[in-house]
Amino acid sequence: MIFSNLAALQVVVPLIGAPLCTLFGRGILAWALSTAVTWFAFAVSISLLMQVLCCGTINYVMGGWLAPWGIEYRVDHLSALVLLLITGVASAVMPFAYQSVAREIPREKHRLFYTAYLLTFTGLLGMVITGDAFNAFVFMEISSLSAYVLIALGKNRRALYASFQYLVLGTIGATFFVIGVGLLYMITGTLNMVDLSERLSGQHDSRVFLAAVGFLVVGLSLKLALFPLHLWLPNSYAYAPSVVTVLLAATGTKVAVYLLLRFIFTVLQVNQQPDLLPVVDLLFPLALIGMFAGSIVAIYQTDVKRLLAYSSIAQMGYILLGISMASERGLIGAIVHVFNHGVMKAGLFVAVGAIAVHAGGTSIQNLAGLGRRMPFTMAAFTICALSLIGIPGTVGFVSKWYLVLAALEAGTTRGFIAAIAVVSASLLAIIYVWRVVEVAYFANPSDGEASVAEASWQTQFSLWIFSSSCVAFGLSTGLTAGVARLAAQTLLGIAP
Amino acid sequence: MSVLGNFNYVIAITLSMIGLYVLIERGNLIKKLVGLNVFQSSVFLLYISMGKIDGGTPPIHYEGIAPFSNPLPHVLILTAIVVGVATLSVGLALVIRIRDAYGTIEEDEIQALDAESGGTE
Numbered sequence: 044m045i046f047s048n049l050a051a052l053q054v055v056v057p058l059i060g061a062p063l064c065t066l067f068g069r070g071i072l073a074w075a076l077s078t079a080v081t082w083f084a085f086a087v088s089i090s091l092l093m094q095v096l097c098c099g100t101i102n103y104v105m106g107g108w109l110a111p112w113g114i115e116y117r118v119d120h121l122s123a124l125v126l127l128l129i130t131g132v133a134s135a136v137m138p139f140a141y142q143s144v145a146r147e148i149p150r151e152k153h154r155l156f157y158t159a160y161l162l163t164f165t166g167l168l169g170m171v172i173t174g175d176a177f178n179a180f181v182f183m184e185i186s187s188l189s190a191y192v193l194i195a196l197g198k199n200r201r202a203l204y205a206s207f208q209y210l211v212l213g214t215i216g217a218t219f220f221v222i223g224v225g226l227l228y229m230i231t232g233t234l235n236m237v238d239l240s241e242r243l244s245g246q247h248d249s250r251v252f253l254a255a256v257g258f259l260v261v262g263l264s265l266k267l268a269l270f271p272l273h274l275w276l277p278n279s280y281a282y283a284p285s286v287v288t289v290l291l292a293a294t295g296t297k298v299a300v301y302l303l304l305r306f307i308f309t310v311l312q313v314n315q316q317p318d319l320l321p322v323v324d325l326l327f328p329l330a331l332i333g334m335f336a337g338s339i340v341a342i343y344q345t346d347v348k349r350l351l352a353y354s355s356i357a358q359m360g361y362i363l364l365g366i367s368m369a370s371e372r373g374l375i376g377a378i379v380h381v382f383n384h385g386v387m388k389a390g391l392f393v394a395v396g397a398i399a400v401h402a403g404g405t406s407i408q409n410l411a412g413l414g415r416r417m418p419f420t421m422a423a424f425t426i427c428a429l430s431l432i433g434i435p436g437t438v439g440f441v442s443k444w445y446l447v448l449a450a451l452e453a454g455t456t457r458g459f460i461a462a463i464a465v466v467s468a469s470l471l472a473i474i475y476v477w478r479v480v481e482v483a484y485f486a487n488p489s490d491g492e493a494s495v496a497e498a499s500w501q502t503q504f505s506l507w508i509f510s511s512s513c514v515a516f517g518l519s520t521g522l523t524a525g526v527a528r529l530a531a532q533t534l535l536g537i538a539p
Numbered sequence: 540m541s542v543l544g545n546f547n548y549v550i551a552i553t554l555s556m557i558g559l560y561v562l563i564e565r566g567n568l569i570k571k572l573v574g575l576n577v578f579q580s581s582v583f584l585l586y587i588s589m590g591k592i593d594g595g596t597p598p599i600h601y602e603g604i605a606p607f608s609n610p611l612p613h614v615l616i617l618t619a620i621v622v623g624v625a626t627l628s629v630g631l632a633l634v635i636r637i638r639d640a641y642g643t644i645e646e647d648e649i650q651a652l653d654a655e656s657g658g659t660e
Contacts, residue, residue, distance in 0.1 A: 177615055184622045191629055200640035204649055207568065207633045214575055214626050215562075221619065222582055228612070229589045 049094070050103035050116040053087045053126065054169045056080055061161040068154030074141055077157040081134035081164065088130040092123040092526070100533075102174075110174065111235035117174030121378065121530035124523070125171045125301045128385045132293040133164050139393050139505035140286045142498075146400050147284045148196055156196060156284075162189035163290065167298050176224045176234045176310075179302060180217060183266070186298070187213045190291060194283040205278035212265060212275040219262030220302075226255035227310075240310045247318055256322060259306050267299035269326070269363060270333030273356045280352035285396025288348065292355055293389035297381045300362055304377075307366070308534035314369050315536060327367040327457065331464050334360030338471035342478070347395050348405045350475055351388065354431065357468060358384045361446060364461055368449050374531035375524060376445030382523050383430070383438035383516065390427035390509030394420050397498035397506065410479060412488030420498050421483050423510035428476040430513040433469050437517040441524060443469060547588035554581035566646040568637065572630045579623045586612040586619070 060080035064073045094101055095118055103116035118126070140160075148156050166186025170179050191213070195206040228234055230251050231242040246252050261272075268276040276296075280288050313319045337357030344350035358380070365377025395405055397420050402409045414421045430437035443465055450461035498506070516523050558578030562571050590612035598610040634644055641649050 177618075181618055181622065184626070188622075188625055188629055191633070195633055195636065200637075201653060203633060203637045203640055204653070207630070207637060210626070210630050210633065211562065211571060211575060214579070215559075218579055218582055222585065225582070225586050225589065225612075 046090070046094075048103075049087050049091055050101055050118055050172060051105065053084060053091065053172055054116075054165060056083055056087075057161050057165040057168065061158045061165065064154055064158040064161060068157060070153075073154040073157040074137070074144070077140075077161055078134070078137040080161060081130065081137055084164070084168065085127075085130040085134040088123070088126040091118050092127055094118075095120055095123045096526070096529075111233050111238040114178050115174040115235060116172050117237070118172060119530070119533055120526050121301065121304065121534060122171045124378065124382060124526045124530060125297065126168060128297065128382050129164070129167050129171065129294045132385060132389045133290060135508040136286060136289050136389065136393065136505055138501040139289070139396065141501050143285045143396050143400065143502070147198060147286075152196070156193070159189040159192045160286070160290070162186070163193060167294055170298050171301055174236050176227070176236055176239065177221075178234075180221045180224060183217050183220065183302075186295070187217060190287070190295065193287040194279050194291075196287070197282040197284055199282050201278065202282035205275075205282045209275040209279045212272075216262045216265030216272075219258045219265065221262075223255045223257075223259030223262060226251050226258065230255075236305065236310050240312055243311070247316060256311065256319070260303070260322060260325075263299050263303045263306070264329075267296045267303060268356055268359055270329050270336060270356065270360065273333070273337075273359075276356060277349055277352040280355070281346060281349045285392065285399060289389050289392040289396065292352070292392055293385040296355070296359060297385050300359075300366075300377075300381055304366065304374075304534060308374075312536065320369070323367045323369045326363045327461075330360045330363035330367055331460070332360075333357060333363070334464060334468040335471070338468050338475065341475040342471065344475075346406050347398070347410065347479055348392075350407075350479070351391055351395065354472065354475065355384075355388060357472070358388075358431075360468070361442070361465065364465070365446050365449065368453060368458070368461070369535075370449055370453065371528075371531050371535060371537065372445055372449035372452055374534060375527045376442055376449050378527040378530055379445055379520075379523050380442035382527070383442045383513075386509055386512045386516065387427045387430040387438060390423060390506060390513060391431070393502065393506045393509060394424035394427065397502045398424075400502075401496055401498055407479060407482050410483045411486040412483070414484035416488070417497050419503055420506060423503075423506045424483075425480055426510040427513050428480060430517065432472045432476055435517075436514065438513050438523075439517070441517055441520050445524070547584060547591075551581045551584040551588065554578075554584065568634045568644045568646065569631075571646075572627060572634070575630070576623065576627055579619075579626070583616045583619060583623075586616045 057080050060076060064076055068076060101118040105114045105116060144153060144156060163186045166182045169182030173179050173182060191206050191210045194209060195203050227239060230246055230249060231239055233239055233242060265272045280292055307313050307322060311319055313322055334357050337353050337360060341350050341353035344353060362377045362380050365373045365380065399405045401417060402413060430439040433439035433443040446465050447462045450458040555578050558574045558581060561574030562578065565571055590609040592606050592608050595606045595608040598607045638644050641652055643649060
């Protein structure tokens with residue numbers, strides 16, 4: 044019974060957990076309830092992944108209404124992997140949230156904080172699991188609206204303005220997405236993604252179709268902070284409460300990437316339609332500019348949170364570079380990097396959150412001498428940071444390896460440029476990461492900070508889950524790259 | 540056909556452009572939200588128009604009524620209207636908080652205040 048309904052439980056349990064948090068979340072109960080819900084969701088996503096690996100795609104029919112009329116939940120390799128990332132990050136960050144939320148959020152708002160947290164979580168899961176294009180929009184708005192609220196809870200008043208900017212740009216993005224879905228519905232009469240792809244073949248020269256593709260790609264690019272559309276991201280990440288930054292940086296933009304992959308490959312089947320290839324070709328130059336612009340701006344930041352936010356924009360470039368190659372290896376690289384970047388950025392932002400609590404701020408000067416004062420935190424930070432550069436033995440290396448292989452495999456000038464770009468953007472990553480690590484280990488602390496203590500064991504627990512995953516998934520790539528390979532083959536329509 | 544035949548769509552596109560223009564051009568946060576809402580409403584119109592069939596009746600199942608309008612886009616838009624209302628209310632709540640914190644709701648003044656306080660704090 045429970046096993047056949049896992050796909051529904053994945054979304055329904057957090058959705059019910061959210062109002063329960065408001066109603067009964069006195070004191071520590073809200074935190075306990077959210078922890079229980081996120082860990083339960085994590086267990087569900089593990090068993091969903093195992094089901095997908097053993098028996099193929101899961102189709103769950105909501106309320107007994109058969110697809111394409113009813114809303115279908117569809118879990119294949121790609122969605123199972125992204126679900127695992129979302130639930131993994133959201134649950135592993137909970138021990139850290141215990142201390143961080145107590146410090147950053149007024150006590151009477153805790154229950155509302157966790158309610159919004161669970162709603163964002165629900166929305167993100169829903170976007171990934173649904174097989175219905177309009178349902179994806181609804182979940183997108185659930186996650187975004189609660190994310191605006193969460194960002195606005197930041198202590199600095201700039202958080203309010205950052206949240207407003209994100210609200211405006213995020214709503215434009217979502218509305219573009221829904222215009223695209225509407226135009227596709229106009230020419231096909233269906234909203235089910237699989238059904239859409241079947242009915243769209245042979246309609247490719249229709250102008251409505253081209254407009255729909257344009258709106259979908261631009262709308263999703265806004266949501267995933269593709270280079271010229273990234274303006275909402277740095278301030279939102281920098282001024283949001285630490286826990287929120289971890290969740291959004293690790294999963295928010297990744298879910299938009301997931302939807303982009305879904306639409307480009309499952310719905311539009313770009314790789315089988317030569318006349319649609321310009322869609323992915325367009326992503327290539329933007330991905331390249333994003334990689335360099337993000338990294339170069341990151342070098343000049345004085346605040347570690349902002350530095351990491353700009354590095355996220357650069358890393359998004361790597362992911363889109365993989366997508367723009369539209370080959371099996373390229374997609375493996377992109378999908379693995381979605382997962383890997385989620386894990387390492389979560390680790391980095393947890394470490395920065397701990398530093399904010401114990402060292403009094405997140406500007407680079409605050410980090411002076413922390414290598415000795417907070418040795419465990421800084422060690423974990425350094426592991427994740429090395430992973431960001433792509434040192435062998437960490438997850439960053441695995442995804443960049445696949446990307447370079449894919450680029451060279453293409454054998455074209457463009458592939459050659461891409462390979463050089465991946466390597467040289469990693470060199471830029473060394474510069475901005477080194478600035479932080481150097482200050483932490485080699486600079487002398489300014490006086491008056493002698494009392495800086497190591498982070499609490501709960502924070503350490505969260506932090507070391509992420510940093511040890513960085514190494515574990517970097518050494519054994521069976522889970523991530525293996526599932527990503529199957530996902531890429533499904534997306535491209537190659538029989539595994 | 541042409542312009543008059545696609546009257547609904549012409550209005551939808553005009554509204555969306557007006558909405559986006561107001562959103563980009565105005566510095567007042569409330570006016571920005573108004574623009575955003577006009578933009579969203581234009582999409583409601585787009586969806587509702589595509590469900591209408593020439594000569595179609597309201598979609599009530601009754602014998603003898605042959606062409607009826609497609610109810611699905613209308614239902615979808617009910618959801619989208621709720622989303623629009625929620626977005627607007629979160630936006631307005633944020634504007635109230637911004638006014639409390641900054642004492643202004645003009646974008647350029649907020650940016651000037653942020654630049655004055657400098658750095659990241």
